[in-house]
Amino acid sequence: SFLRGKKWLHRMLAFYMTNCPRFQNFNQLYSVSSSGSVADIDIQMHSVHVEFMSLVETELFKEISAMGISEERFVELLDSSLQNGDETVERLHRELVVYRNFVDFGLMMQQKYTELYPTSKVSTKPEKLTSNIRICRVLWDLENVQVSAALGGIKTVMQLQDFLKKQDLMGPGVDTRITAFFNPFNKHISKKVIEELNKASVELVCASSKREDADRKLGIRINQEMQLLNPALTTFVIISSDQDFRQHMQLMSNAGYKVVIVHDAKHESWRNTLEMHASLSFEWGQVVQVP
Structure with a gap:
């Protein structure tokens, strides 16, 4: 689908590079958050998520416009296809729902961090240089x-x-x-x-x-x-x-x-x-x- 294609990844590369470092320890933050809530983890993480959703919608509707379909018509077709059990549309809907979930988004951004900023695997906690220079x-x-x-x-x-x-x-x-x-x-x-x-x-x-x-x-x-x-x-x-x-x-x-x-x-x-x-x-x- 478009959300997994090279065209999408190319468009989103700058966003991932800029924002994924903030999520490098997301799974640890989520695991220690009180009562399983991520509301207080990092307000800027939530802001990044909101920005991401806006980008997804913008890029998705660009593709829809290129096909000559209005946003209203797309929503109508999506609802109709979901009611009829269209597998392709259901898969697209599931992907969009995943992106809307903050925890799933955070884990995805953490994975992007490991892909874009690989580090040495010799030690998970490398010692920082202690020279006085x-x-x-x-x-x-x-x-x-x-x-x-x-x-x-x-x-x-x-x-x-x-x-x-x-x-x-x-x-x-x-x-x-x-x-x-x-x-x-x-x-x-x-x-x-x-x-x-x-x-x-x-x-x-x-x-x-x-x-x-x-x-x-x-x-x-x-x-x-x-x-x-x-x-x-x-x-x-x-x-x-x-x-x-x-x-x-x-x-x-x-x-x-x-x-x-x-x-x-x-x-x-x-x-x-x-x-x-x-x-x-x-x-x-x-x-x-x-x-």
């Missing part, structure tokens, strides 16, 4: 916030490093790593820029041409780093204007990590959304100081 992880969504054409790759990285030093996030006593995530076949990212970033010792993580794959890999890296790094000693610098990372930033912030967002958002509401869960925020133009 401070750590800075710069995660750069290169497709979203690109290298300054006026500066080029090497000079852009030099400006970024100067910024990190001014924020005491690079230098003696700080383990700093800059990682750029990108699709190497993206026509907006030249081979020259990639070569320059490599020369500037930027870790390059190549994504496939699949939509949102770079974002997915950046999200996986965040999850992996959180499994290992001590929140008291670690700062994450996210370079992106993509609002889909707001959930990751909230999780990092809630876990005690310092989160710095560097963005190129044009509108105030967009900026406010990005900055909501960050300890500090900066505009990309301020950081690279384009002449």
